[in-house]
Amino acid sequence: MGYKIVVVGATGNVGREMLNILAEREFPVDEIVALASRKSLGTEVSFGDKTLKTLDLATFDFAGWDMALFAVGSEATKEFAPIAAKAGCVVIDNSSLYRYDPDVPLIVPEVNPDAIMGYSKKNIIANPNCSTAQMVVALKPLHDRAKIKRVVVSTYQSVSGSGKAAIDELWNQTKGMYVPGQEVDPSVYPKQIAFNVIPHIDVFMDSGDTKEEWKMVAETKKIIDPSIKVTATCVRVPVFVGHSESINIETEEFLDEDEARDILRESPGILVIDKREDGGYVTPIECVGDFATFVSRIRQDVTVENGINLWCVSDNLRKGAALNAVQIAELLGRRVLKKG
Ligand code: 2RA
Numbered sequence: 001m002g003y004k005i006v007v008v009g010a011t012g013n014v015g016r017e018m019l020n021i022l023a024e025r026e027f028p029v030d031e032i033v034a035l036a037s038r039k040s041l042g043t044e045v046s047f048g049d050k051t052l053k054t055l056d057l058a059t060f061d062f063a064g065w066d067m068a069l070f071a072v073g074s075e076a077t078k079e080f081a082p083i084a085a086k087a088g089c090v091v092i093d094n095s096s097l098y099r100y101d102p103d104v105p106l107i108v109p110e111v112n113p114d115a116i117m118g119y120s121k122k123n124i125i126a127n128p129n130c131s132t133a134q135m136v137v138a139l140k141p142l143h144d145r146a147k148i149k150r151v152v153v154s155t156y157q158s159v160s161g162s163g164k165a166a167i168d169e170l171w172n173q174t175k176g177m178y179v180p181g182q183e184v185d186p187s188v189y190p191k192q193i194a195f196n197v198i199p200h201i202d203v204f205m206d207s208g209d210t211k212e213e214w215k216m217v218a219e220t221k222k223i224i225d226p227s228i229k230v231t232a233t234c235v236r237v238p239v240f241v242g243h244s245e246s247i248n249i250e251t252e253e254f255l256d257e258d259e260a261r262d263i264l265r266e267s268p269g270i271l272v273i274d275k276r277e278d279g280g281y282v283t284p285i286e287c288v289g290d291f292a293t294f295v296s297r298i299r300q301d302v303t304v305e306n307g308i309n310l311w312c313v314s315d316n317l318r319k320g321a322a323l324n325a326v327q328i329a330e331l332l333g334r335r336v337l338k339k340g
Pocket of ligand 1: 163212
């Protein structure tokens with residue numbers, strides 16, 4: 001006996017990855033439907049060796065379906081997630097709409113699985129921002145051992161984080177610099193991303209932080225511990241898939257770099273690749289398609305009493321979005337629905 005699963009936003013980058021990962025992990029599916037907007041009606045999407053034709057989200061009846069993995073923007077989520085939840089279908093939402101709602105659990109299964117029991121307040125569970133998900137997987141085991149006081153993180157985020165159009169933008173700008181006649185009109189894009197980096201993701205806030213940076217602060221506090229001080233600088237880089245993060249950690253208790261490495265090696269969802277030699281670390285190109293949160297460059301920060309530096313890389317479409325959502329569905333099945 002398995003589950004009746006709905007994937008909402010099945011034609012987007014994350015929606016397609018959700019279908020791929022549900023199939024790869026052999027999630028116990030009795031029935032699955034792929035929903036999209038009316039303009040994408042009938043689009044074919046893959047589910048393992050099967051092909052699904054998308055149905056119209058606007059007219060779909062969620063009654064009798066167990067879980068709906070939402071991979072659409074906040075506008076569509078705001079309209080349809082409550083409808084699904086009210087029909088008794090548990091919503092696992094990848095948008096930012098419900099992440100900061102005290103009545104909605106924000107879950108990374110390797111980090112705060114028990115919090116999932118709070119799902120029943122709204123029948124909705126929130127998936128964190130991609131840049132937060134990989135970071136908290138690395139932080140949690142070190143927090144459990146030495147209690148993290150402060151985190152300073154700089155991110156190097158791939159363009160796929162902001163959707164298919166951004167992937168096309170990087171490709172067209174790069175091609176335009178090498179292929180005569182394919183030059184791109186610079187006025188089409190506010191900033192060039194090809195061979196460049198842009199210290200601006202999402203909107204600017206009054207504090208001077210961007211909303212992406214605020215999300216990393218607010219979500220880390222909600223998922224791990226509100227006492228942790230976090231400051232973030234989020235940067236877009238000319239990489240198609242794979243977010244990288246330089247993370248500086250200050251802890252209450254001293255944590256030796258070798259012990260930190262051993263702890264991370266033994267922690268769920270983490271692969272440590274950390275040799276002080278050429279190639280002894282992970283780069284974003286190497287993480288694409290993998291489930292792991294990779295950690296490299298683990299070393300003492302000797303400028304403070306109890307400091308550790310590390311480099312963290314993960315596939316932002318997988319652990320940063322689709323994989324985490326599927327892992328939440330697996331956790332919900334094991335802990336609550338118990339059908340599979
Ligand atoms: C980005 N984290 O990378 C944001 C949304 N996925 O654009």
